[in-house]
Amino acid sequence: MIRSVIFCFALVILFSVIVHVKPQVCYGMNQYDRCSKNTACGCLPIINTNQTAICGILEVNCSQFIPCKSLTNECDLLGAVCVQHPGCNDLPVCYPLSMGDERSCPITRNWINTGSMKYSRYMHQAIALVDGKVLVMGGIGDKAIAHKTAELYDGSVGIWTATGNMTYARFGHTASALKNGKILVTGGNGNGKYLNTAELYDPSTRTWTTTGNMSCTRFGHRASVLANGKVLVTGGDGRTQYLNTAELYDPSTETWTLTDSMKSARYRHTATVLTNGKVLVTGGYADVYMNTTELYDPTTETWTTVAAMNKAISLHTASLLSNGKVLITGGVTPVADTLKNALLFDPTTESWTSTSNMNHERHTHTASVLPTGEVLVTGGFYTTNTIGYSSTVLNSAELYNPTTETWTSVSNMTTARGMHTAFVLVNRKVLIAGGSNNESINSAEIY
Incomplete structure (x- = not known):
């Protein structure tokens, strides 16, 4: 002392x-x-x-x-x-x-352009590899054709390089980082054909190999990596019906097994792994927009219904905060209104509370939890009377502070975009890639 x-x-x-x-x-x-x-x-x-x-x-x-x-x-x-x-x-x-x-402190723009991707794409996926590079794969490109291409972003030099192509072109798929370092991609839409296929990317060889197929075709589903290393896939559009089924992928055997079905069928929902290991599923669409939420317990492999949200929404985001709560932002409602609302789910009470509204209504946007604990929300679409992608495209961005439960606008992105990806890099910056502004985009920028 x-x-x-x-x-x-x-x-x-x-x-x-x-x-x-x-x-x-x-x-x-x-x-x-x-x-x-x-x-x-x-x-x-x-x-x-x-x-x-x-x-x-x-x-x-x-x-x-x-x-x-x-x-x-x-x-x-x-x-x-x-x-x-x-x-x-x-x-x-x-x-x-x-x-x-x-x-x-210098005046900062917050956003700077970085190298453009080799291909324009939206409704793609982006995920970090163990070496810190970001792998982007699939999506819809020029002439509304689905990609099987993949590329790598190196944040240390700010450039993209092509890597091995996937076996199947797809968009509306999922990508999950396995504990063995490989990336699992599942389902999606392959130029009109709904897919049940899955494949693995090996960063050491930069190649893709097929793995076991899911039990059914899925588009707009969600995938969550559990604490035991397995991957839980939930819901989706099966083309002939919306799905309430869920299945588990075991990386050690490369096989799928069905688990307990959700209480409600849904797609374009969210699925968040909580700090207690359970998976929170919220909202989505299945002929009607949904406000229902449910929890999956990996120990018992069962679902339980928890308190519903105050609005039925789809195309929203869910972010796990450092305090263990889940932040829900934006989305679109049954009457096609775009929301600026934000909600907090508390796993300890399994209940919802409202928090401050965003400054802008948005759906099909991104939300990234920063190392500071703040949440960066970017872009998206603003729709008032139609559901679709001819809406106003947004370039606005804002930060949520979990301590004060307030939003602060930051400078606009250089390019308006929705259906893009956002990923926090090892250097603590955020990479925004691709998206649509009524055309497929290949540009990328850094926050």
């Missing part, structure tokens, strides 16, 4: 006497949490200070900083402290105290 007091006193002396500046200290905030009005600055942890942090610029060229001493994590540079910086792969660098204030 005495040592801590002495150090804190020394830190104050360093701040106020040696360099004659008063850097902005972060109190009660997590590592890299935003400490400025824009997203340019975050809390940089000062090494060896019991998690004291200063407000510093996040977007920097690491070469402008001197590394801290390897053994002591100290700085020879006068007026600098040793911090952990995300722009330097979390390595300790000497950060000038004169830059430790939000007033030094």
Whole structure:
């Protein structure tokens, strides 16, 4: 305790006497949490200070900083402290105290264009590989033709490279990262043919191989990776009927087995794996829009109905927050109204509460949970009287703060898009890829 007091006193002396500046200290905030009005600055942890942090610029060229001493994590540079910086792969660098204030934060656009995909696509899937690259596959391309193509995004250089094609062209499919590092793709629509096929992508060989088929064709279904490594597939459009069936894929045997059916048939719903291992399914469509929700228990392999949402919706998003709650945003209703509403599901009480509305109505958008715990919502469509994709396409984006339960608008994307994908990269940035603005898009941008 005495040592801590002495150090804190020394830190104050360093701040106020040696360099004659008063850097902005972060109190009660997590590592890299935003400490400025824009997203340019975050809390940089000062090494060896019991998690004291200063407000510093996040977007920097690491070469402008001197590394801290390897053994002591100290700085020879006068007026600098040793911090952990995300722009330097979390390595300790000497950060000038004169830059430790939000007033030094640059004005940021938030969005920058990155390399375009080889092919335009929407209703595709994107998923991270163990090496940090992002695999994009399938979707609808030019002339409304489904893709079997796949490509890889390398965030360190900002470029896309082609990888092996899938066996089947498909859109409206699912993609799941297995514990063995492979990617499982299931179902979808292959240019008018609904699919029950599944295939595996092996990152080590960059090739696809077919695996066991599902019990039935599915489009607009959902896939969830369970704690035991199996994949739960739920619902979907089976072409002749909407489905309430569910099945489990076992990666060790590459086979499917039916499990307990959902209480209600549905497609274009959401399925979220909760921190307790159960799977929450919400909303969707099956001749009518649905407000019902249910929970799947992997231990008993059974479904139970829980409290319904206050509105029947489809084409919404569901995000698992760091506090264990699930955030539902937007969607479209039975009368074709697009919603700005947001709801919170609490697994401990299995109940719903309303939270602040978004600033914009939207459906077929994306929602990404950031390392800060905030949720970034992007794009989508705004429909008022028709259900379809001739709606207004949105380029707006906004952030949800779970602590204050409030929304803040951020700068618009460079391209309006819906039915796109969003993925949080290992460098903590968000990759937006593809989508539709009444035409298939191949552009990508970074938040």
